[in-house]
Amino acid sequence: MISLELPESVEKNRQGMYNLAKDLFRPIARKYDAAEHAYPKELDIMRPPPKKADAEKKPEAPKAEKKKVKKKKSKGPRYDNLQGVVNIEELCWGDLGLMLTIPGAGLGNAAIAAVGTPEQQEKFGSKWAAMAITEPEAGSDSASVKATAVLDNDEWVLNGEKIFVTAAERSDIVVVWASIDPSAGKAGIKSFIVEKGTPGFKLEHLEHKLGIRASDTGTFVLKDCRIPKENLLGNPEIKKDKGFAGVMQTFDNTRPTVAAMSLGVARAALEFTREKLEEKGLVLNYDKNPNKGTALEKEYYMMEANLEAMRLLIWQAASLADAGIRNSLQASMCKAKAGKAATIITQKCCELLGPLGFSQKHLLEKWMRDVKITDIFEGTGQIQHLIVARQLMKLSSKELK
Amino acid sequence: MSKEQKMIKKEFAKLVKDLVTENAGEMEDKQEIPLDSVQKAWELGASVSMVSEDLGGFGMDDSPITTAIILEELAYGDMAFAIATTLPSLLISPIVSMGTEEQKNKYLPLFCAESYPACTLAINEPHFDFDVMDLQTTAKKKNSAYVLSGAKCFVPRVEDATHIMVAATLEGKGNLFMVDKGTPGLNIGEREKNLGLYALDTFEISLENCEVPAENRLGGNMGCDFSSFVTKARIGMSAIGTGISRASFEFAMNYAKERVQFGEPIVHKQSVAFMIAEMAYEVDAMRLMTWQAASRLEAGKDAFREAFLAKLYVGEQTMRVTDFGVQLLGGHGYIREYPVERFYRNGRGISIIEGMATV
Numbered sequence: 001m002i003s004l005e006l007p008e009s010v011e012k013n014r015q016g017m018y019n020l021a022k023d024l025f026r027p028i029a030r031k032y033d034a035a036e037h038a039y040p041k042e043l044d045i046m047r048p049p050p051k052k053a054d055a056e057k058k059p060e061a062p063k064a065e066k067k068k069v070k071k072k073k074s075k076g077p078r079y080d081n082l083q084g085v086v087n088i089e090e091l092c093w094g095d096l097g098l099m100l101t102i103p104g105a106g107l108g109n110a111a112i113a114a115v116g117t118p119e120q121q122e123k124f125g126s127k128w129a130a131m132a133i134t135e136p137e138a139g140s141d142s143a144s145v146k147a148t149a150v151l152d153n154d155e156w157v158l159n160g161e162k163i164f165v166t167a168a169e170r171s172d173i174v175v176v177w178a179s180i181d182p183s184a185g186k187a188g189i190k191s192f193i194v195e196k197g198t199p200g201f202k203l204e205h206l207e208h209k210l211g212i213r214a215s216d217t218g219t220f221v222l223k224d225c226r227i228p229k230e231n232l233l234g235n236p237e238i239k240k241d242k243g244f245a246g247v248m249q250t251f252d253n254t255r256p257t258v259a260a261m262s263l264g265v266a267r268a269a270l271e272f273t274r275e276k277l278e279e280k281g282l283v284l285n286y287d288k289n290p291n292k293g294t295a296l297e298k299e300y301y302m303m304e305a306n307l308e309a310m311r312l313l314i315w316q317a318a319s320l321a322d323a324g325i326r327n328s329l330q331a332s333m334c335k336a337k338a339g340k341a342a343t344i345i346t347q348k349c350c351e352l353l354g355p356l357g358f359s360q361k362h363l364l365e366k367w368m369r370d371v372k373i374t375d376i377f378e379g380t381g382q383i384q385h386l387i388v389a390r391q392l393m394k395l396s397s398k399e400l401k
Numbered sequence: 402m403s404k405e406q407k408m409i410k411k412e413f414a415k416l417v418k419d420l421v422t423e424n425a426g427e428m429e430d431k432q433e434i435p436l437d438s439v440q441k442a443w444e445l446g447a448s449v450s451m452v453s454e455d456l457g458g459f460g461m462d463d464s465p466i467t468t469a470i471i472l473e474e475l476a477y478g479d480m481a482f483a484i485a486t487t488l489p490s491l492l493i494s495p496i497v498s499m500g501t502e503e504q505k506n507k508y509l510p511l512f513c514a515e516s517y518p519a520c521t522l523a524i525n526e527p528h529f530d531f532d533v534m535d536l537q538t539t540a541k542k543k544n545s546a547y548v549l550s551g552a553k554c555f556v557p558r559v560e561d562a563t564h565i566m567v568a569a570t571l572e573g574k575g576n577l578f579m580v581d582k583g584t585p586g587l588n589i590g591e592r593e594k595n596l597g598l599y600a601l602d603t604f605e606i607s608l609e610n611c612e613v614p615a616e617n618r619l620g621g622n623m624g625c626d627f628s629s630f631v632t633k634a635r636i637g638m639s640a641i642g643t644g645i646s647r648a649s650f651e652f653a654m655n656y657a658k659e660r661v662q663f664g665e666p667i668v669h670k671q672s673v674a675f676m677i678a679e680m681a682y683e684v685d686a687m688r689l690m691t692w693q694a695a696s697r698l699e700a701g702k703d704a705f706r707e708a709f710l711a712k713l714y715v716g717e718q719t720m721r722v723t724d725f726g727v728q729l730l731g732g733h734g735y736i737r738e739y740p741v742e743r744f745y746r747n748g749r750g751i752s753i754i755e756g757m758a759t760v
Contacts, residue, residue: 004693005700286709289532291752305690305714308707312689313682333682382675389674392681393658400674 003082003319004312010083017087021094029095032214033366037206039170040098040214047103048126081253081318085260089311092264096370097214099261106167107131108175110254111191115234124193130171132162132220140383143186147178147222149232156192156232158200158225164377168203168218172196175233176222193231200225211369254378255331256317262335262342262374263310269349269367270303276353296352303345310338329391336384339375346371406467409447413474416442421478428600429743434485436517442482443517447471448490451497456505457513463497465633465695465760469640472758473688476644480747481601483641484757488557491522492566494633494759495577499625503616508564508579519561523553523580523606524568524634524756533568533575533631533755538608540571540578545615547571547578549586549608555754559589559604566619567608568627568756575627577619586611597746628705630756633698635708637758639691642715642751646687649726649744650680657729667729676725683722687715695760716752723748 006014024042032040091099108129112120138144147160158178165174174194181188194201204219274284277300290298313334320327346368350357357364375381390400402410420438428434447468452458468490475483489512496508512518526537538551549569559565565580565587580587590605619625654677657668667673694707726741727734734741 004689004696286706287534289530289534290709290713292530292532292535301710301713302717305710305717308693308710309686309690309714312693313686316685316689330685333678333685336678337682337686382671385675385678386671388678388681389668392654392677393668393674395668400669400671 003079003315006082006086007077007079010079010086013083014086014090017090018093021090021092025091025094025098029098029214029363030360030366032097033211034213036208036213037169037216040101043098043101043103046105078322081256081321082315085256085314085318088257088260089264089267089314092261093268094264095214096261096265096373097212099264100212100215101167101170103170104128106171107254108171108173108193111175111233112193117234119230120193120233124173127172128167128170129193130165130167130174132165132174132176134164135161136163140380142177143189145177145179145189146182147176148182149178149180149190149192151180151229152226154229155226156229158192158194158222158227160222161204162220162222164207165218165220166215168220169206169216174201174220176220178222191233192227193233194222194225194227198225198227210372211366212373253321253331255335255384256314256321256327258374258378259310259314259317259334259338262338262371263307263314265367265371265374266307266310266338266342266345269346269364269371270300270307272362272364273303273349273352274300276356299348299352303348306341306345310334310341313337329388332379332384332387332391335379336381336388339381339384342371343375402470406464406470409467410470410474412445413447413471414477416445417474417478417482421475421482425479425482425600425740425743426737428479428481429737430599432599433602434482434600438482439486440517442475442486443489444515448487448493449513452493452509452513456509458509465636465698466692468760469636469691469695472637472640472760473644473647473691476641477648478644479600479743480641480645480750481598483644484557484598485601486517487637487758488522489518489520491634491756491759492520492564495566495619495625495630498629499620501616501621504579504619504621511564518563519558520564520566521557521559521562522566522568522756523556523559525553525555525754527552527554527605531755533634534628536568536570536575538567538569540569540576540618542571542615543612546612547615547618549578549580549611549613552605552607554593554605555595555603555757556606557601557603557757559606560602565606569608571618571624574624575631576624577627577630578613579617579619580608580611580613584611584613595750597743597748597750630759632694632703632705632708633759634756635712636691636694636698636704636760638751638754638756639687639694639708639711639715640760641758642712642719642748643684643687643691645744645748645751646680646715646719646722647684649723649741649748650677650684652739652741652744653677653680653726653729653734656733673729676729680722680725683718687711687718690714698760713752719748719751 028042032038106129108131111131112124112129133142135146137146149156149158160178176192176194177189178192179188180190200223202221204221207217209217284300290301317327317330317334320330350364350368356362449458450461451463454460472483475486493512496504512520540547540549549567563582567578567580569576569578586609588607593603593605657673658666660667690711694704694711697704697707723745727745730739730741733739
């Protein structure tokens with residue numbers, strides 16, 4: 001059931017993604033790292049056509065694709081999730097920052113595709129949707145969201161502050177998390193579609209970041225921001241546990257995707273390192289006992305082994321999802337492993353290549369900066385470890401904080 | 402896992418539970434593995450399954466993944482037990498895949514007997530820069546014979562062995578030779594005392610101009626594909642490391658759930674929970690690395706690189722995971738009453754020892 005090697009169809013699409021990463025992303029990777037906040041217009045060719053059509057040609061939005069394929073009920077085994085992580089690995093091998101800012105492929109789009117009503121999908125499906133969850137006081141603890149939404153006649157009135165919103169400036173709409181009943185805790189948290197230009201909805205500023213500078217990240221302030229009642233995403237009822245769990249379940253699916261981002265960047269760093277080491281005459285052909293070679297060779301091999309380990313854990317989580325088996329544990333395991341391993345691999349590559357690893361002449365230093373975000377966003381590495389431990393030992397979040 | 406693989410896994414898990422888990426400590430103290438336990442494992446027939454029926458086997462397809470599953474289960478009980486019970490397959494597997502017809506007819510019926518056969522493999526060498534791909538034991542052609550010279554260590558159960566398969570370098574390449582008991586020049590040294598695997602009797606042997614007939618060279622005049630032998634052996638060792646690590650992980654996790662300090666189970670502490678989470682995903686990673694290499698073999702592809710990386714990875718991570726196991730039990734982890742110190746000692750062997758298990 002677990003794909004230890006890629007099925008032919010997945011491999012074929014991977015090749016296409018690789019070419020896109022190589023020809024479109026790589027050549028402009030440095031340009032938009034230097035010009036932070038400048039819009040990468042080269043990516044406009046990836047913008048989906050205004051009317052929603054042909055979802056299969058949007059490989060960067062695996063979520064949207066999934067929904068549609070499901071309805072077809074194809075006979076053979078399904079590889080949507082596997083294809084998704086494979087595509088992400090390739091694109092992030094090209095550039096993580098650019099991958100995160102592919103027009104129309106925001107996290108909000110995934111949410112709308114997953115839980116939106118047919119009307120919402122029709123109206124907002126082809127718009128670029130960002131997702132606003134994090135607040136100054138609610139990071140990993142997304143249940144403590146303080147933004148509020150109050151129903152006033154036929155409109156929701158939103159108040160609060162949202163930080164670290166990816167594609168803040170470039171998106172057309174933003175899916176905002178807010179509580180409709182702060183006394184209900186998690187169960188009161190809902191998400192709302194807010195269109196740009198709505199009065200009371202203001203992009204406060206854009207962040208300057210360690211890495212992924214090609215992707216714009218911003219802060220929104222919502223002040224008595226009124227949106228139509230029907231812009232509440234999904235079910236308006238407050239159900240104990242259900243509502244929040246539903247939202248969090250989105251993350252079971254996106255964790256392997258983020259892990260695949262770690263993988264793509266780490267692979268880029270390792271391939272570059274290998275190329276440079278081989279230029280200097282180092283032979284890396286697995287022909288010698290690793291304990292007999294130099295320390296450098298062993299470090300290289302160990303990084304390559306770690307890269308394989310990450311990839312297999314990611315494929316495991318994705319394959320389970322494709323088989324319709326709950327993969328919450330494996331999804332967190334692969335993200336915990338990948339975030340940590342990729343951070344260490346990119347650091348180590350910089351170390352091994354010395355001045356080449358420190359110079360902006362090469363992309364390696366950028367990869368070290370870029371990849372760090374994958375151990376932070378959508379649940380830090382620490383949170384992933386907690387989730388894994390809780391699930392293994394059947395502990396509640398109260399017992400294991 | 403297929404239905405059949407699940408069944409096989411269950412069968413071996415039961416054997417381990419019945420014969421090994423409770424007794425491994427005593428086996429270590431007595432420094433021996435009871436022959437009747439080994440015989441019971443042997444009777445499950447995994448080692449001979451791929452040998453054709455007329456030569457004493459079951460004529461089944463060779464499945465490296467299934468073998469990896471079996472090795473993991475056995476090592477989950479005890480690494481010494483896993484090595485001892487699968488020792489004959491270290492000879493059977495290369496003979497089946499690379500032996501000449503004469504060699505198959507001569508040796509396989511012997512090694513596929515109903516009772517556990519006494520045979521062993523000599524591959525490791527007693528020097529710090531030992532490299533299985535660059536052996537210092539040599540073979541030289543002399544008329545219609547080969548002359549073997551060199552020293553070997555970590556040769557299990559050699560005292561009883563009627564046949565020893567010896568790995569040596571011939572004209573710059575690895576080769577395997579069958580050496581019969583009592584061949585002049587073959588000297589069996591003292592039983593070794595090792596960091597781990599107390600229950601397994603291993604020996605140093607030396608080969609001083611030890612002459613074997615030319616037909617004892619595996620694969621005949623053409624020799625054998627030594628790197629494919631090394632590949633299979635590395636996957637085997639990786640499966641064993643996965644088993645030890647899983648044993649340490651599960652024992653430590655269950656202990657940490659029960660162990661109360663400061664008024665609550667220690668797993669309620671993040672620092673403990675993080676270690677357990679890491680052990681969990683590393684065990685999965687080890688298994689997946691092992692299976693990936695095995696599945697390439699199963700598909701008829703080369704897996705030298707994958708096996709190399711799997712063994713490297715499993716070797717390193719086994720040390721980390723079994724270290725965590727000891728650490729989580731604290732003082733109790735250091736005491737031989739609990740099994741985690743044994744997993745820790747044995748786990749050190751994965752990256753050092755070559756060729757003591759195969760798929």
